[in-house]
Amino acid sequence: MPEGATLLLDTSALIAYFDERERTSAVATAVVDGFIRSGRNSAVVSVVTIMELLVRPLRLMDTVLADSLIEFITRFPNVTLGDVDLAVAREAAVLRAHTGLQPADALVLATGSIWHCGHIVSNDRAWVAALATPGASAVTVLLDNHVPFPA
């Protein structure tokens, strides 16, 4: 990922960061705590991703964790919250019309498009493969492709 590029962090990539035991956690931590925290790269997180992250902790009634997740999104250096506004909704509609993407996928990708994210960071191999079409404006980065990661 080139220095200065804006990254779109997908839900699966953030879960890899928040769960330190899975095999891609070291890569996710290097991206978030290394690249983003230092300002080498900035990142955008869609509000759809926040909703997805909060569902499980709230079902478990773990409001402390839910608050910590919100704190990360709103306070972590160089991370911007990508709202769903008219521009994002319109871009998502275009994506759905042309590619048949599911609503949530379209809203997340449209957020990245509106915020000029050059790289989409994900942990979902199938999703990344589906997005990596010829002529796509953003580069997809699969965390699993960088494992094992030097500590």
Added chain:
Amino acid sequence: MDDPTEVVIRLRERNQLTLPDRVAQRIGAKEGDRFLIRFDPAEPDVVRFKRFPDSYAGIATGVYGNTTEEHVAYVREERASWERDARPADAAADGTPYLSFEESKRVYWQTEVTRERYDREPKLRWPKCEVCGRSIRRMNDHRAAHRVGLLTDKGINTDPRQQERSTDRVAKWRRTVAAKQTKKTNMVKTVRS
């Protein structure tokens, strides 16, 4: 060592404050750390400081699953739920598949599971937890609660507030049962006399 620390400090010119060494050492603060300062007009003499952690890595270990595959499955399930009728009618809100009639007969072998009872009693469609043995409707959420220690091996909630509520409920139930028993005994005595 776990006692609260109280230090009196004085505001200097241009509203400057210094975080005392004792406090800085106890919270592990260092140059460049960021703090949130919170002021509530309801408590005009109180200002709270919260230090932001350097990293949030690992704050939700086990919550969404144990492996990359389980994490990806969680996200896919969440996204698929946007589509109307995407989730099969025989699955709970968290994607837990319900037991088929044949599976229910095997799992609840001590119960006489008939088609009529299977259709009428939702619990006969719920899988049993492999850890605590309880019948659970939303098994994915339940397994996550076991993983992160919110439930014991016996399926008991580890949250003290929840335990207190459960204790109160049981005590109330016992009082109700005892009251009914006393009333029944008194009625019998009245009839005999």
